[in-house]
Amino acid sequence: MNILIVEDELRIAKRIERMTRDIFGSTLQSLKHINTLHEALHHIENSELDLVLLDLNLNGDNGFELLTKAVSGSFHTIVISAYKNQAITAFEHGVLDFVPKPFNQNRLAQAFKRATAKEKVENSKIRFLGIKKKGRMQLVPIEDIIYIKGAGVYTELFLTDGRKELHDKSLEKLEQLLSYSFERMHKSYLVKMSEIREINVSSGSKYMAELKNGESIPIGRTKYKDIKAKWL
Amino acid sequence: MKLRSSSYFLLVCFMLFASSCSQSSTPVFKRYRTIFKIGDQQEWAAKDLSDQHWKNELALIPDGQVFWSRTPIDILKAPEALKPYGLRLEAYGEYEVFWDGVLIGKNGNPGQEADSPPEGELWITFSIPTHLTNEGEHVMALRLSNYYYPDHVGNYGLRIDDYHDLLTDRLIQNSYMHVFAGAFLIASIYFLFLFLGNKKEYLTLIFSISCLLFFGLTMTHFVRTTIPIHYSLHVIRLEVITSLMFGISFLIPLYFSMQFPYPKWKLFLGIYTAVLMFIFSIEHHLFDLTILNMTLSLLLFSLCIAAFGVYKKAKGALLVLLTLLLCIFIRHYVSLNISLFTGFSLILLNMLYLLSLRIKEQRLAYENSLVQSTRLRLELLKKNIQPHFLMNTLTSLIDWIEETPKKGVLFIEALAKEFDLLNQIENQTLIPISQEIALCRVHLEIMEYRKELNYTWEEDGIDSERKIPPGILHTLLENGITHSLPLKDNCVKFKLLFESNGDYDCYTFLTYAEIVKQASGQRQEGTGLKYIKARLTESYHDQWELTSEPAHHGWKNVIKIYR
Numbered sequence: 001m002n003i004l005i006v007e008d009e010l011r012i013a014k015r016i017e018r019m020t021r022d023i024f025g026s027t028l029q030s031l032k033h034i035n036t037l038h039e040a041l042h043h044i045e046n047s048e049l050d051l052v053l054l055d056l057n058l059n060g061d062n063g064f065e066l067l068t069k070a071v072s073g074s075f076h077t078i079v080i081s082a083y084k085n086q087a088i089t090a091f092e093h094g095v096l097d098f099v100p101k102p103f104n105q106n107r108l109a110q111a112f113k114r115a116t117a118k119e120k121v122e123n124s125k126i127r128f129l130g131i132k133k134k135g136r137m138q139l140v141p142i143e144d145i146i147y148i149k150g151a152g153v154y155t156e157l158f159l160t161d162g163r164k165e166l167h168d169k170s171l172e173k174l175e176q177l178l179s180y181s182f183e184r185m186h187k188s189y190l191v192k193m194s195e196i197r198e199i200n201v202s203s204g205s206k207y208m209a210e211l212k213n214g215e216s217i218p219i220g221r222t223k224y225k226d227i228k229a230k231w232l
Numbered sequence: 233m234k235l236r237s238s239s240y241f242l243l244v245c246f247m248l249f250a251s252s253c254s255q256s257s258t259p260v261f262k263r264y265r266t267i268f269k270i271g272d273q274q275e276w277a278a279k280d281l282s283d284q285h286w287k288n289e290l291a292l293i294p295d296g297q298v299f300w301s302r303t304p305i306d307i308l309k310a311p312e313a314l315k316p317y318g319l320r321l322e323a324y325g326e327y328e329v330f331w332d333g334v335l336i337g338k339n340g341n342p343g344q345e346a347d348s349p350p351e352g353e354l355w356i357t358f359s360i361p362t363h364l365t366n367e368g369e370h371v372m373a374l375r376l377s378n379y380y381y382p383d384h385v386g387n388y389g390l391r392i393d394d395y396h397d398l399l400t401d402r403l404i405q406n407s408y409m410h411v412f413a414g415a416f417l418i419a420s421i422y423f424l425f426l427f428l429g430n431k432k433e434y435l436t437l438i439f440s441i442s443c444l445l446f447f448g449l450t451m452t453h454f455v456r457t458t459i460p461i462h463y464s465l466h467v468i469r470l471e472v473i474t475s476l477m478f479g480i481s482f483l484i485p486l487y488f489s490m491q492f493p494y495p496k497w498k499l500f501l502g503i504y505t506a507v508l509m510f511i512f513s514i515e516h517h518l519f520d521l522t523i524l525n526m527t528l529s530l531l532l533f534s535l536c537i538a539a540f541g542v543y544k545k546a547k548g549a550l551l552v553l554l555t556l557l558l559c560i561f562i563r564h565y566v567s568l569n570i571s572l573f574t575g576f577s578l579i580l581l582n583m584l585y586l587l588s589l590r591i592k593e594q595r596l597a598y599e600n601s602l603v604q605s606t607r608l609r610l611e612l613l614k615k616n617i618q619p620h621f622l623m624n625t626l627t628s629l630i631d632w633i634e635e636t637p638k639k640g641v642l643f644i645e646a647l648a649k650e651f652d653l654l655n656q657i658e659n660q661t662l663i664p665i666s667q668e669i670a671l672c673r674v675h676l677e678i679m680e681y682r683k684e685l686n687y688t689w690e691e692d693g694i695d696s697e698r699k700i701p702p703g704i705l706h707t708l709l710e711n712g713i714t715h716s717l718p719l720k721d722n723c724v725k726f727k728l729l730f731e732s733n734g735d736y737d738c739y740t741f742l743t744y745a746e747i748v749k750q751a752s753g754q755r756q757e758g759t760g761l762k763y764i765k766a767r768l769t770e771s772y773h774d775q776w777e778l779t780s781e782p783a784h785h786g787w788k789n790v791i792k793i794y795r
Binding site: 009010011012014015035036038057059082083084085100101102103104 | 619620622623624626627628629630631632681682683684685714715716717748
């Protein structure tokens with residue numbers, strides 16, 4: 001695990017650091033603490049990370065600026081903040097969890113579990129996926145996405161208007177975030193259930209899902225039963 | 233809107249009132265040229281006297297000598313039965329009146345003025361015997377002496393009409409005008425009390441005085457029917473009227489200047505006053521001319537001010553402009569007297585309307601300031617219960633207690649102290665600076681526990697008795713803490729300096745630290761600075777200045793409070 005803590009209060013940062021070390025133990029590869037927004041952004045761009053623990057108010061800067069950049073990264077983001085009323089916005093942007101201050105080790109462990117466990121999390125609040133575009137951040141509304149295709153460590157988002165956008169998070173990570181409306185049909189496809197028009201069996205026992213826009217997506221042999229049941 | 237429509241309604245009422253005053257029925261007589269002769273012969277009263285050698289005018293009759301005048305008059309229509317005609321005279325002097333040779337009345341003691349006290353009235357009505365008013369030619373002869381104005385002979389005011397009507401019509405007019413004057417007297421008293429309640433409101437005072445002068449003007453002008461005035465007092469009355477006019481003519485443009493301020497208004501008013509003085513001094517004995525000229529310059533100058541007000545889109549200026557134009561219009565169509573009273577009432581109504589607009593604005597501003605004050609109190613309270621402060625503090629506190637409980641207790645004590653201090657200052661608008669500094673120090677103590685930095689506080693030249701609005705240094709301190717990173721020795725230093733001179737008090741608040749660069753590039757005005765500005769405005773109006781800028785050592789805030 002490579003973890004970054006972005007927190008401007010030293011005492012609290014130390015607390016997070018101590019608890020993180022306790023929870024992860026030997027699985028922790030690196031743990032870094034940064035106390036300014038500027039440095040944090042720099043660090044995120046230049047390092048391999050699995051998890052970012054983010055405070056939303058950093059020396060008077062609004063952490064949301066960092067949030068939009070952070071959630072578009074290949075890692076998961078957990079917000080640790082005093083502003084409980086911003087939890088919903090944070091979830092809409094696609095954070096994995098929101099830990100309100102003051103927190104204890106149990107609550108932190110619970111958040112970390114979400115990040116490490118491969119099982120799906122219930123996050124029906126996410127409304128956007130942040131994507132990097134020409135150095136700027138752009139938020140893509142979830143309702144505009146038809147399906148997502150894995151492309152190595154990246155993913156491709158296929159949108160209703162026919163556009164295709166690249167996202168830094170892996171298919172596994174997106175599956176974790178989008179589980180409430182998207183289904184993993186195949187090892188490289190995540191499809192919005194409401195977009196499926198028909199499920200067909202073609203020659204050679206190939207299972208295909210025909211989407212409303214006319215495209216066909218293959219269904220994994222092991223997934224077929226499950227998908228069919230859910231779709232019906 | 234409601235107010236505006238009611239003022240229009242009043243305008244219309246005054247127009248109707250003015251037009252009803254100017255009504256007159258067709259005259260029943262025609263007068264010819266009056267001729268004069270010095271001397272005293274009883275035969276000169278006769279109707280058929282041969283008077284070819286009498287003079288058309290007399291320049292001077294010294295020593296109160298007796299002289300005679302004869303005025304041929306045609307009666308155009310004989311009176312109805314039992315309704316005798318009356319004769320109303322306005323003539324300088326004490327006199328006896330003969331109608332067709334018959335003595336019909338006496339006003340004072342002609343010829344004995346120098347020896348006896350003034351007697352008689354300037355405006356007087358006599359009844360003419362019915363048998364002497366048949367259609368055709370008649371002669372009115374006067375036997376006069378003019379002791380007080382020996383050079384003022386001639387041009388009498390004269391009216392013949394139904395005797396009863398002559399007696400009552402002025403009474404009726406006067407009763408209206410007294411009611412009218414009373415209204416302005418009440419307004420004057422009311423606005424005087426308003427001014428006494430708030431001595432800064434000079435507009436109310438000016439309006440009150442204007443109303444009082446207008447009341448005086450109306451009374452002096454219309455008092456003649458109810459109180460007999462001897463002709464020797466006439467000039468005094470005219471002097472009073474002209475002086476009242478002077479006062480009104482000065483006050484109205486002054487009022488409009490204050491309502492619709494324009495550049496160099498003092499100079500403009502100075503010029504106007506000079507013009508008024510000039511008009512007042514030249515041809516002073518021609519009172520009507522002086523009054524007319526003063527009124528015209530009043531209208532002209534007020535028009536300029538109102539026009540500028542309209543140009544600047546001042547509230548109510550358009551209505552004033554229209555009213556002034558209406559006054560000029562009225563002046564062209566009715567007599568000076570009527571236009572004077574109608575015009576002034578319209579202008580005073582306008583002034584009242586402007587005043588009411590202002591009072592409304594002040595009320596709104598006051599309500600606003602109450603809301604603002606409450607909001608600032610809440611803001612101050614909120615500062616220390618806002619989640620960022622509270623939750624972060626609690627998180628650190630939990631950590632301290634888990635790690636070193638003894639230090640945790642000290643932390644709690646510091647926290648309690650800050651809340652206690654905040655409670656003390658929460659509902660005040662000004663507090664001693666020493667209290668504010670105590671608050672800052674205890675806040676630094678808390679932040680030391682939270683951030684584990686060394687915060688130091690220094691002060692220089694502080695006069696602990698001075699007062700400042702609560703929470704403003706505290707807010708600057710919070711800003712300083714939030715936006716700064718420690719210097720190499722893990723230390724952040726704050727320093728408060730105080731200077732005072734004859735013009736202002738100056739607080740300089742310095743932060744010695746490495747200032748965090750804002751990611752957005754420019755530092756927007758945060759809620760902190762807004763709070764400070766609102767507090768300063770609340771206590772010092774616009775007599776303050778705040779600068780907040782980076783300095784080589786960190787950050788520098790300067791608050792100047794002018795005296």
